[in-house]
Amino acid sequence: MSDAVSAPVYGRVALIGLGLIASSMFWAMKRGGLAGEVTGYARSEATRATARRIGLCDRVCDSAIDAVKDADLVVLCVPVGAMGAVAQEIAPALKAGATVTDVGSVKRHVIEAVTPHLPQDVHFVPAHPLAGTEHSGPEAGFAELYDNRWCLLVPVDGTAPEAVAQLRALWEGMGANVDEMDADHHDLVLAVTSHAPHLIAYTMVGVADDLRRVTDSEVIKYSAAGFRDFTRIAASDPTMWRDVFLTNKDATLEILGRFTEELFALQRAIRTGDGAHLHEYFTRTRAIRRGIIEAGQDTAAPNFGREAPKP
Numbered sequence: 001m002s003d004a005v006s007a008p009v010y011g012r013v014a015l016i017g018l019g020l021i022a023s024s025m026f027w028a029m030k031r032g033g034l035a036g037e038v039t040g041y042a043r044s045e046a047t048r049a050t051a052r053r054i055g056l057c058d059r060v061c062d063s064a065i066d067a068v069k070d071a072d073l074v075v076l077c078v079p080v081g082a083m084g085a086v087a088q089e090i091a092p093a094l095k096a097g098a099t100v101t102d103v104g105s106v107k108r109h110v111i112e113a114v115t116p117h118l119p120q121d122v123h124f125v126p127a128h129p130l131a132g133t134e135h136s137g138p139e140a141g142f143a144e145l146y147d148n149r150w151c152l153l154v155p156v157d158g159t160a161p162e163a164v165a166q167l168r169a170l171w172e173g174m175g176a177n178v179d180e181m182d183a184d185h186h187d188l189v190l191a192v193t194s195h196a197p198h199l200i201a202y203t204m205v206g207v208a209d210d211l212r213r214v215t216d217s218e219v220i221k222y223s224a225a226g227f228r229d230f231t232r233i234a235a236s237d238p239t240m241w242r243d244v245f246l247t248n249k250d251a252t253l254e255i256l257g258r259f260t261e262e263l264f265a266l267q268r269a270i271r272t273g274d275g276a277h278l279h280e281y282f283t284r285t286r287a288i289r290r291g292i293i294e295a296g297q298d299t300a301a302p303n304f305g306r307e308a309p310k311p
């Protein structure tokens, strides 16, 4: 991604919730000159103080209402379970013709929670950047987080195409590749690629921790790379991930059901000594990985696990 500064895509942008995703958006917007002024609001006084100290946002406001007043774009960057309440709080102060978007990891729930609160003269364009780290909070963000990563836009029926195109230009300016997707399809795809894998990582780390307590062995100390990745993923924000599972319940349970069936089949193959089954299965999964590499689609998380640089 070039550091070239372009014309602002929006005059005034308001970020609500100043954590990893919002702070990375701020630094990326500054890098690209994509917004005239960026205001920010966080619920806790401590987060607002940190934001002011590190220069996160041009203006940090003490209320969400103040932050969104006169904003052309309002970005909801709070945990998925809080999106509805935040939308309700800011609705009376939204400017006519403004666009509201979000960055939540789940889309159907956010659409259902936010839409009823928004006035008719405001556009709503849900979005989800497929980029993150296990770190959270205002100091975790960095300008390069979205470079060459996907951002999925999930416009609802009847959304003005100009509003979608403008948000697309913002995400592209922040370095992302943008695609559009239907909300239910998004939630199923993410359940497979992100939500269920996170739950599996949480579980494996929990199992290892239990084992360590029981045997007093050195499970964590001598863990190999794969397990270390699990511990990194399992360090992700508990509030955020609680909300993801509670709001993408059906798709996650569907994928976990399939996962459990396959796991039982593998368990049975191990118990009965069915080496052919195991070999066949691992051959199939290896071919999948090789196919991804050959297709040049291995954009595997270059930023994941990265410490946030100082702004």
Ligand SMILES: NC(=O)C1=CN([C@@H]2O[C@H](COP(=O)(O)OP(=O)(O)OC[C@H]3O[C@@H](n4cnc5c(N)ncnc54)[C@H](O)[C@@H]3O)[C@@H](O)[C@H]2O)C=CC1
Residues within 6 Å of the ligand: 016, 017, 018, 019, 020, 021, 022, 042, 043, 044, 047, 077, 078, 079, 080, 082, 086, 103, 104, 105, 106, 128, 129, 130, 131, 132, 133, 134, 135, 136, 137, 138, 237, 240
């Ligand atoms: N962390 C990640 O890797 C990714 C997260 N997302 C989504 O982005 C959103 C924000 O995530 P992060 O920036 O990682 O979280 P974060 O924990 O770094 O920041 C969240 C912010 O929201 C505020 N907040 C929490 N509860 C609130 C409430 N009830 N009302 C108002 N503000 C509240 C927090 O004080 C904090 O300022 C979430 O919806 C998450 O699903 C999307 C892509 C990647």
Ligand SMILES: O=C(O)C(=O)Cc1ccc(O)cc1
Residues within 6 Å of the ligand: 104, 105, 129, 130, 131, 132, 133, 193, 194, 195, 301, 304
């Ligand atoms: O889930 C992953 O695999 C990540 O690497 C980071 C991440 C977390 C949550 C999201 O909604 C999107 C990306």
